[in-house]
Every structure is written in structure tokens, then in C-alpha cells.
Amino acid sequence: MTKRRTWLYFIPYGLWLALFVIAPVALIIYQSFFDLGHHFTLGNYSAYFQSATYLKMTLNSVWYAFLITLFTGLISYPTAYFLHGLKHRQLWLLLVILPTWINILLKAYAFIGIFSQAGLANQFLSFIGIGPQQILFTNASFIFVATYIQIPFMILPIFNALDDLNPAFINASQDLGASGWQTFSKVVFPLTLPGVKAGVQAVFIPSLSLFMLTRLIGGNKVITLGTAIEEHFLTTMNWGMGSTIGVVLIIAMVVVMLLTGDQKPKGGTPR
């Protein structure tokens, strides 16, 4: 009886997974094997891997996603660390998460206002005597805005990892004579690494296929795989090729998950 009950409970989840996870992925993989004339082909894949353009674009995407993840991490870890030590930390955390409630397009347009020729940033530069600079449509502004948007998704898992950390470890480390830095580098950081890994997963993958920002902030000077997918679905209407790039992204995602996934500790002793 109870066994049947649990089986019943699984139905909604099973349906959900099948309809919204497995089916779309299967459809994308299926589509990627068809050419413009709806004939079965492996041509999309061979075209992808033989095209210098696509390979360069892939490298570009990975490079920019890496930079965005790196900067996000560099900013997020110290932020999460300090937030965790604050008195009203739930309130502060709420303030950090608040921007995610605002639509990404609105945020992009806000940055256009700040970075444009007559925008706040340039007014400030003029004020301190440097004079207006071209900020919009540069790689730096693209990475800046993308990093800003991704930061909450990195802070949250790190914050949670810090929250889960048993303070007894830190006390023990201090009692045994470790310096502040040693405690951090040998105890706190290794134990919160799963949070960092989760953050990397949450930031790197979406960064690979950013396409609205590449146009709005980057002025299409940064071209990522997302741009190519958008074009194949909306302009060329070559869904096969678009899906092929989608499959490549899914594979990239799996690779990142494997690289950052939880490995079973080998040998038993923490390094």
C-alpha cells in the first residue's frame, strides 16, 4: 500500500521531467539531424566542426563566459563572506538578491542610460577632467554588465555554503594555532568549495549563450553562440543548424557539470 502511494507521488514529477526536460532536449537533438529540406543528415555537425567561423565563435563564447565567471567569483566570494559575518545578514542578502526581481532587459536599458555619451558615467568622467569616453559597445562594458547581472547567482550558493559550515571547525582551527589566513585557506575555503562550484555552474552556462546583452551593450562586437542560434531560428529559419549549436551548448554544459561536480573524496583524508 505505502509502496503504491509513493509511486503515485512520483507521477507529477515524472510527467514534469518528461514534458519539460527530456522532451525538449530530445526534440533539439532530433532537429539537429535535419537539413533545410527536412532530410536526415549529419551535415549540420560536420558543417559546425569544419567552419572556422563557428569554431572561433565557440572559443569566443567560452572565453567570455570564463571571464564573466571569473570576475563574478572574485567579487562574490568576499561579498558572501562579509555578508555572512554581518548582523542582519538575511536583510543584506535580500538586498543582494533584489536586482534579480527586475527584468534583465530593463537592467540592460538602465546601463545604456548610464554608459551612453551623455550618461552618468561620462558626466562623471568629464567632471573629474578625463572627458567623455566610448564606454558602450566595448568588451569591457559587456563583461561589466554581464558580471553585474550574474553576481546574485554566485553569491547565494556561496552564502549558503558558509551558512552550512560548522563554526566548530573554525574554532578548532584557531585553537590549534592557525592564523586567520590559514584558517581561511585550509578550512573555510575548501569546505565552501561546493558552493563555489554550484555558483560557477549557475553563472558559466547562461553566460555561454547570452545574446541580448551582446547586442544591447556589446553592439554585436562580441558574438557568442547565442547570437548564432537566434539568427538560425529567426532569420535563416535553419532550425537544424540552430539545434546543432544548441546540442553543442548542452554538451558544454555537461562538461562543466562534470568538471565542477562533487567528486568522492579519494583516500579519505582532506588535503
Place this chain on the structure above:
Amino acid sequence: MKRLISIIVALLAICGLLGYSSDRLQASSGSTGSHVLNLYNWGDYIDPGLLTKFQKETGYHVNVETFDSNEAMYTKIKQGGTQYDLAIPSEYMVAKMKRAHLLKPLDQRKLTGWHNYDPRFLNQSFDRGNRYSMPYFWGTLGIIYNDKYVRANEVQHWQDLWSPKFHDKIMLIDSARDIMGMALITQGQSMNSTDPATLSAAEKKLNNLAPNVKAVVADEIKMYMIQNEAPLAVDWSGEAAEMLANNPHLHYIVPSEGSNLWFDNLVIPKTATHTKAIYAFLNFMSEPQNAAQNAKYIGYATPNKAAKALLPRSVRDDQQFYPNQQTLQHLQVYQDLSPAKVQLYNDRYLEFKMHH
């Protein structure tokens, strides 16, 4: 557990209530009745006053749904399940929809307004004899410049954009066909070329333009140009009209050596059901008074000759939007290319975008 269940019940109740009220709203707006017309249009592309007037005159209520690209519209109509009575695709899309058997031919006996139209804009290559389409607006591709930074005589021709003095000054509209077309016409080629060598040459030409290109953007171009973000842009006349209305320093030029001539057209998708309302609307929009009112509201060039005569002199003599006969002769209409050829254009264009 009890609390969880009560929350779920409350959520379901709210959903049910919302569903019911939206259903009521739908019914009261009458999208399913017989006295309606379902128009599938670009965003903000008809004077709302005309819809009210049409309802007053004929009793048909117009439901407007909008799309933001020809391809999105095509996909939606092709997949079916829609009830659109009229749609407004661009010219190459009319040809594509015709070939895909998505259009119903116009019943010429029921149309009373053809004599109002300028014959120069009828019987085009994408729909000979206007069997399926009625022109709605037309326009061009051209250069917008800001007279604060650029003199008019510096940008009379496409080739002028390649001048080294415009380093990092130009914004391009993110459209493969238009930007490749611009390069083709600068090299004296047809905007419908499909020869790979010609297209490669056009890509090389574009790569040379890359240092002058500030950004390749879409609708945002309007906002940027109005805010003086860039001195030069390549965009469509319709977009230009809106920019000019918001910034007196902006001007629009259609280079006399040639450019694109585009049409947006009223067509009847296969799914149409309200035949009477459709023809009432087509005839209503052909009336000079109404077409003129619409042209004043939208700011695009009307193909309706009688309506143009009703527009203020300053509008109808404006060479920016109603170019003279000589320039008009050099304008080229896009042909609908096969998907493989479109791909050729897009690949070259993507390579150009990656170039800088």
C-alpha cells in the same frame, strides 16, 4: 501537511478565478463573435483612431495582435491554430507565404479602391497583378546623419561611409539582407545577387567598413540616434521618420545610386474566416481619407496616390521619404531567395560581424 494542502487549494482557487475572469474578458471583447476582424500587424503600425472609425462605420470590431518579425509571423501562421483574417508581411515574405500556400487570393470583384493606388507601386515582382496582396506602406533603406557632426555633402553616397574620417561613427541595422545589400550596391551589384564570389566580395567590402562601425544594433538605433550617441546610421526610412520627429538635427538620405525599396502589404492568410469584414476593411483602408490619416500617424510613405495628395505639402514634397523619380528608378525590391541562398547571405554577414 494540512497547511500545505490549504495553500494548494487556495492557489488552485485563485487560478480558477483568474482563468474564469480572463475568459469573460475575452468574451466581452468579442474575439470569437462573427462581427469581428482579427488583424495580425506589426506593433504600433495602424492609427488606433481608424479602428474606432471602422467599427463605427461598419460595425466590425478589430482585434489586433502584433508580431515583431516577418519570420515570427510566418512560423505562427504556418503552424496553424490561429484565426487571423489579415496580416501585414513585407514583400519577400508575401512571395514566401504564397509559395507555401498560406495565402488566399484577393477577390478582385470585392475591392473598390485600386484606382487610388499609384501604379508604380503595384504589380511588383513579388506578386504580379496583386493577386494576393495590397500595398500598405512602402519605404527605403538609407543613411541617417546628425548635422551637428556631419555635413550633408559628406554623405550623399554609400561609398562615403567608408571614408576614414568616420572612424567608429556608424551604427548599422542588424539585418543580413540590408547590410549585405548595401555593400553589394556600393560595388555596383544587384541587391539580389546570389553568386558566391560576388557575395564574398561584398563581405570583404564590409570588413573594410568594420573600423567605422560603432555598433550593429536593432530597434535601439532609434533611441541612440535621438540621443546623439552616433553621428551616422544605416536604417529603414520608417525608423528614420521616427528619429527625425524626435531630433531636429537628424536627416535621412537615400543615395541616388540605388537602395532597397520595401513594401509592407495586406494579405489574407489561409486561416481567415470573416470574409465580409476583410473586404470591408481593405476597402476602408484604400479610401484616400483613411490612408492619409494612417500615413500621418505612422509617418511612412503611402502607396495610395489619392491619399498622398491629401497630405500637407511639406510631407508629400519631402524628398527624404518620397524620393524623386530618378532615385526611385534605381531602387531594388528584394526577391524571395531560397533558404540556401539566404543562408549564404547570413553566413557572410555573421563572418563580418565576427570580424571586428
